[in-house]
Amino acid sequence: MDHSKHVRLGTDELTAAVLEGATVYGADDDKVGSVDHVHGSGTSANVVIDVGGVLGIGAKPVSVPISDLDFMRDEDGDVHAVTSWTKDQLKEMPEHRD
Numbered sequence: 234m235d236h237s238k239h240v241r242l243g244t245d246e247l248t249a250a251v252l253e254g255a256t257v258y259g260a261d262d263d264k265v266g267s268v269d270h271v272h273g274s275g276t277s278a279n280v281v282i283d284v285g286g287v288l289g290i291g292a293k294p295v296s297v298p299i300s301d302l303d304f305m306r307d308e309d310g311d312v313h314a315v316t317s318w319t320k321d322q323l324k325e326m327p328e329h330r331d
Contacts, residue, residue: 234262236315239305247299248274255312257282257302265320269294276300280314284323296329 236258242251249271259265266284269292273279278299286292302314 234258234307236303236305239307239313242304242306242312244275247271247276247278247304251312252280252304252314255304255314257314257316259315259319259323260317261319262315263320265316265318265323266292268314271299272296273299281329282323284320293324294329295323295326297323297326 252268252271255268256264257266257268266282269281269283271278271280276299279296280299280302281294281296283292283294297316297318301318302316304312304314306312
């Protein structure tokens with residue numbers, strides 16, 4: 234996927250309502266997970282990503298700082314994120330518990 238043509242989200246758009254459900258792509262542009270929920274808002278928020286599993290079943294939730302993700306909209310207006318983390322690196326993180 235060519236992310237260079239996608240529009241980066243502004244700080245005011247970094248809210249749970251906009252980000253939840255967004256697909257997260259890793260450094261190799263493979264899908265590594267999806268945003269389950271957000272703690273906080275703006276640039277100081279933490280994002281909980283469901284990693285692995287199928288349709289959310291068996292997925293492991295991990296929390297990362299929002300600054301580790303680059304959120305953007307594609308040509309269809311769908312929000313997604315890009316990170317330098319790989320799926321394996323995310324799976325090695327401690328499980329997030331609310």
